[in-house]
Amino acid sequence: MAPISNWVTFANPMDNPLYQFGAVYNLPYDVGYKIWQLLGGLIAWLLDVLVPGNGVSLWLVGNAVSNALALVLMIIVVFAVCFIVNLTMIWIERKVLGRLMDRRATRIGPLGYLQCLGDGLKTFLKEHIVPDKADTKGYMWAVSIIIGSSVLVAGMIPLSYRFFLADYGSGLLIIFGLFSIAPFMILVAGWSQNNKYALLGGMRAAAQMISYEVPMLVVFASVALMAGSFNINEIVGYQNDNVWFIVPQIIGFVVFMIAATAEAERIPFDLPEAEAELVEGWQTEYGGMKWGLIMLSDYFRGYVACALGAIMFLGGWTLPFVDDSFLPEIVFLLKVILLFFIMVWTRGTLCRIRTDQILNIGWKILLPLAVLNLFVVVVLKVGGLV
Amino acid sequence: MAMKYLDKYPKNNSRHLWVLKSFYTTFKQIIKTTRHRPVTIMYPYEKEWIPDYYRGRPGLVFDKCVGCGICERICPTTCIEMVEVDDAKAGKVVRPQVNVGRCMMCGYCAEYCPTKAMITTPEYELAAYTREGLIFDPYQLAYEGHNEEMQVHMHEHLLSDLQKGITDNPVNASLVDRPALDDAKCIGCSRCAKECPVGAVEMIVVGENDKGKPIKRPKFDEAKCIACEKCVMICPKDALALKEVL
Numbered sequence: 001m002a003p004i005s006n007w008v009t010f011a012n013p014m015d016n017p018l019y020q021f022g023a024v025y026n027l028p029y030d031v032g033y034k035i036w037q038l039l040g041g042l043i044a045w046l047l048d049v050l051v052p053g054n055g056v057s058l059w060l061v062g063n064a065v066s067n068a069l070a071l072v073l074m075i076i077v078v079f080a081v082c083f084i085v086n087l088t089m090i091w092i093e094r095k096v097l098g099r100l101m102d103r104r105a106t107r108i109g110p111l112g113y114l115q116c117l118g119d120g121l122k123t124f125l126k127e128h129i130v131p132d133k134a135d136t137k138g139y140m141w142a143v144s145i146i147i148g149s150s151v152l153v154a155g156m157i158p159l160s161y162r163f164f165l166a167d168y169g170s171g172l173l174i175i176f177g178l179f180s181i182a183p184f185m186i187l188v189a190g191w192s193q194n195n196k197y198a199l200l201g202g203m204r205a206a207a208q209m210i211s212y213e214v215p216m217l218v219v220f221a222s223v224a225l226m227a228g229s230f231n232i233n234e235i236v237g238y239q240n241d242n243v244w245f246i247v248p249q250i251i252g253f254v255v256f257m258i259a260a261t262a263e264a265e266r267i268p269f270d271l272p273e274a275e276a277e278l279v280e281g282w283q284t285e286y287g288g289m290k291w292g293l294i295m296l297s298d299y300f301r302g303y304v305a306c307a308l309g310a311i312m313f314l315g316g317w318t319l320p321f322v323d324d325s326f327l328p329e330i331v332f333l334l335k336v337i338l339l340f341f342i343m344v345w346t347r348g349t350l351c352r353i354r355t356d357q358i359l360n361i362g363w364k365i366l367l368p369l370a371v372l373n374l375f376v377v378v379v380l381k382v383g384g385l386v
Numbered sequence: 387m388a389m390k391y392l393d394k395y396p397k398n399n400s401r402h403l404w405v406l407k408s409f410y411t412t413f414k415q416i417i418k419t420t421r422h423r424p425v426t427i428m429y430p431y432e433k434e435w436i437p438d439y440y441r442g443r444p445g446l447v448f449d450k451c452v453g454c455g456i457c458e459r460i461c462p463t464t465c466i467e468m469v470e471v472d473d474a475k476a477g478k479v480v481r482p483q484v485n486v487g488r489c490m491m492c493g494y495c496a497e498y499c500p501t502k503a504m505i506t507t508p509e510y511e512l513a514a515y516t517r518e519g520l521i522f523d524p525y526q527l528a529y530e531g532h533n534e535e536m537q538v539h540m541h542e543h544l545l546s547d548l549q550k551g552i553t554d555n556p557v558n559a560s561l562v563d564r565p566a567l568d569d570a571k572c573i574g575c576s577r578c579a580k581e582c583p584v585g586a587v588e589m590i591v592v593g594e595n596d597k598g599k600p601i602k603r604p605k606f607d608e609a610k611c612i613a614c615e616k617c618v619m620i621c622p623k624d625a626l627a628l629k630e631v632l
Binding site: 096098099100102103104345346348349350 | 405408409411412413415416419420423424425426428
């Protein structure tokens with residue numbers, strides 16, 4: 001009978017021959033691997049105590065099972081981090097709005113931090129209602145895809161050079177592509193609810209998001225052009241080596257922030273759910289936990305927008321003049337929260353604008369500015385200044 | 387300067403940059419409300435500061451009250467009723483009872499009380515489980531720790547005083563009226579003397595009638611009188627009326 005230290009070894013995951021990430025150390029994978037080595041090792045030791053010399057114990061702590069379960073646990077860890085960041089962002093939004101209106105915002109838990117969990121519990125306890133005349137398949141699938149794609153794109157955001165799900169060469173494009181799935185599904189959701197407010201909201205959402213994706217894509221292009229890559233690691237590394245892109249591309253930053261606010265459907269661009277005219281816009285017929293998850297995925301999208309801003313313009317997880325080995329994830333999240341604070345501040349300051357104004361700003365102001373930004377980048381690149 | 391330029395070219399798109407001014411305003415607001423706590427008061431746990439002369443529910447100083455009924459008549463919502471109580475010290479007396487469910491906390495009863503027995507208390511948490519619980523009898527109306535500031539007695543300068551050059555004699559205008567007798571109507575029944583709550587009416591024999599019975603007429607002690615109008619209302623022949631003393 002082997003002692004417990006033979007089973008719970010806490011081995012280095014990079015020694016596993018099935019390690020997926022090549023030569024790069026992956027923090028969430030390591031956490032998942034260590035959790036499985038603790039749990040699986042304990043189970044294997046117990047089995048070994050009960051039935052000495054069985055094969056199941058060896059199989060449980062073997063390379064293949066460890067790798068597979070470490071990948072599952074890694075996904076859970078990444079999602080948990082996203083979720084906690086999201087709750088923090090909702091808390092920040094409610095607190096800052098409360099301060100803006102000279103009232104005390106959230107109250108449950110320490111500093112009101114647990115209010116979102118209370119609201120989530122409340123929506124969770126509500127009845128699941130599907131409208132009688134609604135197209136049930138479209139109704140359920142659309143909301144599933146909206147929520148799923150929002151969570152997926154939030155999980156795709158790397159928090160640092162060691163905290164990522166996948167390190168693609170075209171990471172920025174993949175994130176942008178996943179980010180653009182939701183608008184079409186919002187149109188489907190608005191259509192399938194068989195409700196005029198929902199349909200109007202869905203159409204507004206589609207019009208607004210499709211027109212704001214154009215300047216956003218041009219800004220993405222100028223960032224990728226300046227960095228010479230779509231890989232997020234390389235974009236951040238290029239900024240760390242040279243200069244944060246907010247300095248040469250300040251126009252692009254402003255255009256990106258406005259477009260991202262519109263993409264995340266936040267005030268002043270929250271026309272799709274203009275609660276004064278359209279009840280709750282395209283979410284009108286969604287109730288209970290579906291609505292709660294839609295609200296949560298709205299914040300996931302807000303998080304993605306702010307994270308992209310931090311990656312593309314604020315140097316990601318690096319700091320200038322400082323050794324960037326100290327907790328890069330925290331540095332990155334602080335930058336994200338700074339950008340999110342600007343979004344909340346905007347929400348507390350401005351009023352909602354009209355549909356024609358929203359499209360005018362998108363096509364007549366933001367698109368020329370984005371092209372101007374691209375032009376600046378081309379001139380700098382051709383002139384060899386960056 | 388910049389505004390002038392923008393007014394000259396109203397179609398210039400950079401006009402819209404003035405939206406940034408509101409960002410500055412709201413940022414100042416965030417700083418202000420973060421440094422000082424928000425104005426919200428968490429009511430059941432925190433209570434608001436109560437100013438002097440706060441008009442909560444009416445209170446009564448039982449010993450000062452003479453039961454004249456001015457409060458009952460002045461009350462805009464008629465929530466005050468004079469009830470007879472059997473007091474241990476004073477015997478059977480008439481005292482006000484207040485239905486605070488109807489009371490609108492105007493404090494008129496305290497303003498017009500001639501003996502300053504009605505007061506306004508700072509109590510405002512008056513919820514009760516039944517409607518009967520909202521009716522405060524004269525003993526419930528008592529308020530521990532009442533002080534001068536709760537007697538919100540009305541003070542005015544009379545026009546007649548000002549014409550005479552007197553400026554240091556503020557009075558309650560309705561309490562300076564005094565009853566006047568129409569001698570021809572009086573039958574000398576002395577009900578006014580019995581009704582007067584402060585004993586300001588005294589029946590005086592002014593002569594004899596044809597049958598040798600004494601003719602009585604009321605005499606009013608103007609210093610004691612509180613102008614409660616009770617004698618005027620009780621008079622069977624309308625011989626009394628309140629007249630302003632100029």
